[in-house]
Amino acid sequence: MISCRSSDTGGLGKAAGIAPSNNERLNGANGTHKPYKRAKPRTENDGLFTYLCMQLCEHQVGIAVNLLSLLFLTHIFFPRARQHTRKFYHLSYYNAENGKYGCGTDDLAYVALWLVLFVGLRVAVMDYVLAPLARCGGIRTKKGLVRFQEQAWLVCYCVCSWSLGMYILWNSEYFFNLHGMWKGWPFREICGLSKFYYLAQWAFWIAQILVVNIEEKRKDYAEMFTHHIFTIALLFLSYGYYHTRVGIVILCIMDLVDIVLPTAKLLKYMGYANICDIFFGLFVVVWLVTRQAFFPMVIYSVYKHSPIDMEPGCYFADGTMVAANETERYDALGGNVVWPNLVKAYTDREGPVCWNPTIRFSFLTLLLCLQAIIFLWFCMIVRVVVNVIRGNSADDVRSDDEGDDEEMEDVKTGYEAHHVAAAPLEQEVGVESLNFASRKSMNANGAAAVRRSKNQRSTRSSGISIPGHGDHKELLGRIGCDKPS
Template sequence: MARFDIDDLCSFSHPERLIEMKSDLEATAHAPEQLVSKDGRLVEMRSRKRSESNCRSLKQLFLDNQAGIVFNLVLLLYLTQLMIPRARPFTRPFLWLSHYNPSTGKYAVGFNDVYYVIYYLVLFTGLRDGLMNGVLGPLGRRWGISSVKDQARFAEQTWMICYYCFFWPLGVYIWYSSPYFLNMAELWTDWPSREISGTMKFYFLAQLAFWIQQVYVINIEKQRKDYWQMLSHHVVTIGLVVASYAYHFTRVGNLILIIMDIVDIVFPLAKCAKYLGYNTLCDILFGLFVVVWLSTRHVFFLMVIRSVYFDVPAIVPQTCFQGGMHNLQGPLPQPSGWSWLLEPLRDPEGLICFNQSTFTGFFSYLVALQGIMVMWSYAILKVVVKVLSGQNAEDIRSDDEEEEDVGELEEEELEEEEENEADYRYLEEEADVDDGIVKAWERRRLALPKRSGSSSALHLPGHSDRKEFLNRIGCEKQID
């Protein structure tokens, strides 16, 4: 049974005190509900943080084991091809070039090429991760690169050198052994040549897989300051490769890739020299890079754009064709709508058209790519001015990466501080509720007549200390 003091009985003669008692009791009754609600929000917030942390852990687990995952996938694919004959029609497009014509010894374009691109996309991902972490990174450490960040950058640039040192000579070989070697007009003759050699087909599909893999790389790694420029460059390049391959402009596509790829050999060499501490060699290679960049991207590439603008309208017929090389039909009238644009991707012998719209799209791609390279040329010339002023040549992105490393650490510290601040705000709000309850009890005690030996309406034995009360508030209190 509850116990009442004389003070409580006296308070019934004062309505204002009775109202205060009622409000104090209501505040006390609602306090546990408020605290339970806040506890629920805190539990939910911490559960969400744990869920996000688990997602990040799974992503990091995948990133740390890319080479192993790829190795197992490729091994499974080859074992399936060797041991399960019924599965070979499904596994073969991943491993070998499709749409072969035995009568001509050449290959057509078709949908099965997608599987070949996927295979090399996965293969490049595993090779890159395995070489960087298992070979190139330790090699940089052995050669005296002490910084973990520089070891990673050295491995990344060395991987680029390995890739382009294979595909750039291959592209030059294709160009040198072709009729369009040093002859721009031959880039456009005999269109549409619906079949290409196996070497050209492999070259294009592997390059397409590499550029798609580059989009994957810039999204899984820490974003750099020029992320959007790089992404735009990769997307435009992928579109250019796909368009030139599907519409049988592989000759000009081959020449453009040669023009681009040589730069990606010289520049990584300069960066590797920088990471190894050979600053003079880095400056020399950087000077060579500037010469190669300006000559290929703003002289030879503009020559290709000029040939597109002047030679294509004069040589390439603006009409449609259908069928393979053995039964090519045309010229045919252009159909209505836009579905015919995707026909070369769906059917190697389907309808293929060239008109003013396709010319404008192809030309716009090249101009867009040139525009991106102009912006990069401006950044490169800034570094040239830096070198001429007596400083060492450095990639502008390297400085940005160092700033971003610091920024990333600061961001992590800020996130941790925000988490702590959120918990602190919760505890502070909880304390505000408790403090409000205590103040209500104090106001009520001050409003009641002072009598020795009197007690409050709720008897709280052992809770005279305010700090202890704040620590333990929220527990149910029994009325004596």
């Protein structure tokens, strides 16, 4: 998926007497890190919604800190509000008798808190932790810095989430036991660690909807966005239908790939070509095992095992049930309806929840759609492997250019600035428009104009402050705020 060979041209522009690179301007004169923050002025053509979208993208840390501070201060200084604010800080529906937690609408507040935390934490870690590490690793370009931060953040999160998920699976009765995902359903109460893991993952994938629209758009933006939508829908429905066990299994299956591939990209950005090749080969193996073997096995279990281990019927909170063959009572309890049962945890926690074949095929449809997207990515991987076998480099077919063109950007800018400044400009003007400025000033202005034009053409957004958008229509179009022209 990635090109593991790239030439290091760091310092070439500086040696040639060319203007400082974007990365050098980011670091400052003394070599210390200075977050690249620049607020966009509001113009007359910007509506309120447009302005708010831009502020959201450019001030993610500030907005997150302000929201969290407001919630904390409300909780501290307004005791009457604590019955509402407490649900943001604590897992809801605790049962002291068995030490487990139920599921319900109050959990959405906890998801909202972690959504804000992930948005702010992502930017803060990228800006103040990963950016210095990128420079220590030899990253020489602004685009390389942004790519390193994005991939390193994904590695940091997925290592934590996958480790926690595997710990939960290892200590569960359904570790490598497909039947264990269904026996005993509905799982109205789960342990606190499993609930925290599920809600945190849910919040993370909601945050990814924002991230995928802030980061540089890849060639598979539509597939990635659709993947996130299906993932969030499955988390929402499986939690509302007490199917958290199968959800935890799928999350663990998916997270492992998101550790190996970004790690390979990080090695590529730092110039470790041989280790990058090894991790690319490991990525292909991990993908085949997890997403082309384990995940289809889970889908098969939904189809084959769930009807065996889960008898069709309506299940009550006290453990009793009404079988589907008791047609009159089963229909009266809503046994044949779909949506009210899928969201039972949010609408009627203590009421009966019913299982029927239509619901099973609904989950199968969502999982098969997710598998279809995964198969499209697998086809891309096969193309890359074929290219490698033929002796070509392992280019990432789903990304825009991430390699050598990026590192030569500053040199090319200086070259263009020199020739534009030196070339004569023929234009018909009036006498009053003549400007007898010095040649030195004209050269400086010409180089600055070319640099501004180059920056506008090579706009990149890191999700940190989104610098370099001279004309912010591109930014607004990416976040869905710009009106079509």
